Amino acid sequence: MRFSVLGNLEVRSPRGDEVHLPPKIRTVLSLLLIRRGEVVSVQQLIDEVWPFEPPRTAPATIQTYIYQLRKVLDGAWCGEPHGATLSTASSGYVLRVAAEDIDAVAFERRFLAASRSFHSGDYEPAEGALDAAMALWRAEAFADVPRGSLLEAYSTQLEEARTQALELHIDISLKLGRHLEAVRRLKGLAVAQPLNEGVHTKLMHVLNRLGRRDEALTVYLRFRRSLATELGIEPSPAAEEVHRRLLAGDFTTSDRTSVPSAGQGFFVAPAQLPPGTTDFVGREQQLSTLGRLLGRHGDGSRLVTLTGMAGVGKTALAVHHAHTLRRTFADGQFFATLRQAGAKPVDPSVVLGEFLHAIGFRAEQVPATVEARGRLFRSWCADRDVFVLLDDAASEEQVRHLLPAGARCGVLVTSRSPLYGLGGKTVDIEPLPTGDAVTLLGRLVGMPKTEIERRTVREMVSLCENLPLNIRAMGAKAATQGHLPLDKLAARLADRQYRLDEFKCGDLDLRGRLTRSYESLSDRARRILRLLGRYAARLFTADDVAPLLKLDLVQTEMVLEEIFAERLVLAGSSGLDRDHYVLLESTRIFLMEQEGDAATPAEAS
Structure with missing residues (x-):
């Protein structure tokens, strides 16, 4: 068939x-x-x-x-x-x-x-x-x-791919000396793609090579008029330079006998997405939701924020899905990490400068202020298919400067806390389902073959609390410490005293990421969270802990909302009511490590 x-x-x-x-x-x-x-x-x-x-x-x-x-x-x-x-x-x-x-x-x-x-x-x-x-x-x-x-x-x-094949056909014609055939194909492609600078610039080169400089200049004028009418912009510096040299007649012999291949010497759409993980698993529902919200025929919302606790896999999911959108947003994919290594927020003016340089603006063309840079970036994006991935956002104000303008643009943001002031949609990411978590660890350490190995992998996943960061850290340790069998690693992981140490391998570090969330809380919220770590059950409600904290119900709900905003407790997962909270064991261990962990209920008030 x-x-x-x-x-x-x-x-x-x-x-x-x-x-x-x-x-x-x-x-x-x-x-x-x-x-x-x-x-x-x-x-x-x-x-x-x-x-x-x-x-x-x-x-x-x-x-x-x-x-x-x-x-x-x-x-x-x-x-x-x-x-x-x-x-x-x-x-x-x-x-x-x-x-x-x-x-x-x-x-x-x-x-x-x-x-x-x-x-x-x-x-x-x-x-x-x-x-x-x-x-x-x-x-x-x-x-x-x-x-x-x-x-x-x-x-x-x-x-x-079809367009690239057509351009390759042109290159082949030129290599075989069939210049008139190449002109015919280029003119057809220029009509079909009136805003494709690479095609028009190459056509100018070939016509000049054939001694038809007047036609080459006409091609430039037509292309420049199309850009101005459709996009309100001028040709790139590279195309302007070709035009200048045509006017001056200062192409050398080698210039006239050498035509750049497709994509060489012309604007290349930024493709800044970091590589995805080869062992990505699961998240089918979230990927489907993102596809619906960010795809070409989405529901009109082209700004999505992924939220979730430290180590839940927001960045891996965002990068994985972003790669599926590269053809949808063919005019450019921009990426920026919005926090430095020490968790200090990155200045959006610096990010915009990097974006504008990637587009092709020279240093002297980039404005000094963040507001002016933002306006220039939005103007460039207005009528283009552009995607922006902003990882680990610190605040709504930081992100707002970096948003492109235009219905054909898409933005995906990851942030520990919701950024409701930006609008768009928010998708909350929870720990992996157990089956997917077992699959992930199996891919990292080798799929278990015996029932004992399967039981060990399930035990390790349970102790990792289905968090991808923890699972990857253990997988990395299993790979680098091959002399230790899985059951030994599982036994070490079972020791609460050293568990967070086990969840650190290279830049995978749950403790470090929890620290950043913890330090974002107010002093009062930190004291109350330590109390919850010592006295609260794994699953609790505001009604359950209000007497423990010696606060009224409204005060308790307010401080729990602050703690939840940093995702140091989870809420409403696995079919639970939204007023239920979940305190993970790894977070509880972290809280017991903090200075002043001997807090008493009286400290809450």
Whole structure:
């Protein structure tokens, strides 16, 4: 069975018969195809089929769609083998299909082969591979498929690859001496992408090389007018320099016989995202929520704040999801850590300066004040697809200076405390479910093979309280201290006196991160938190602890809200009522270490 997505979605049997599918089933199949061999959760399918308001019957309807797809893929309608299977997994469905049966995969492989041949100097084989790759395209990817955020992101990725293939074709034509062919392709690409500076600058170079300087100057004027009309900006300094040299006629012979390859010497969209973790697990619900809020067809809210206690994995989740959005926000992805190593907040003016330099502004073009820098950054972003990831934010005021402007921009912030004054949406991150936590530790130390090993891993995860930072610290220790078996590490971890020491390995340090949250509290809140650490149960309410603290209920609720804002207690998790609080054992151990841990209830008041 063959699947074609580079145009309208087409499904054909081994005999070549086309299968016609309703729109929503096309969406389901398309998502399964781009995630072939991976589990696609029911929730992800629901979010993709109904991006805005899924019906209450959505899970049952998805099951119906899967049943109908299976009837097609099982070949019952033609009685022939098909080479594609749709299986049920614990949390969703898996489509297994041979890579060569999907045209998008074939395109990517041929494009890669062409790129390798080109960079090896084998231009004619590169041209043949590229011709075969481009022949697979019939129209826009998934042209007749209703798309949610995941399909839209993948479609954008394919379209970007298609553009890169076209630019590579131009480079091949130039290397083979087919300059007129290159001009024809460049002019077509310039019409299709009137704001693509790299294409227009290259066209200017090629026309000048052919002795058509007047046309090259006309290309610049047309491009500059388009930028001014559509974006209200001027061409980059690099493009202005090409124009200046064309006017002066001072291109050297080597200039006239050398044309930069695609992307060389021109503006490159900032891609500042840090690398993601290769062993990321779980968080399907949060990833689905982020996809809905930040995707191309989101619900209108393009600012999301991830909150959660120290070590819960906010940054890992944010970076992991940000990488899935690179094609959605193709004009640039900016990243900044908003606290220095000593937890001191970073000056937003410094961050804006780094952003503006990455865009291409020279030092003398960057304003002095944070307000002016913010205005310039917002102006540049206004009509672009830009994503900003701000990690470990200290305050709303700090973040507010760094926000881009424009409906096509997206912002993801991580912060221990909620930043409600910014607007947007807040997603609270809790410790991993036990199954995912066990999987994470297994990936770090090796999946357990015996029941004793499985029991040891579960015990370690429990002592880590399902916090990714703690689990990673133990995984790192297991890797660097290979002479210690897991049961020895588990025994050391069981000793409360040294547990926080075990949760430190390199820059993974739960104690250090709890310290920062603790020091952010008022003196009174710190005293009360120490009392809770000594006397409160793991699960408690304001009513439970008010007599212990010798405070009235309103005062107790207010101080608990301050403590919760720093996520030194958790609230409302695992189906608990919102007025319940949870004090983790690792936080309790930390509190017992603090100076003055012999506090008495009388100190609270």
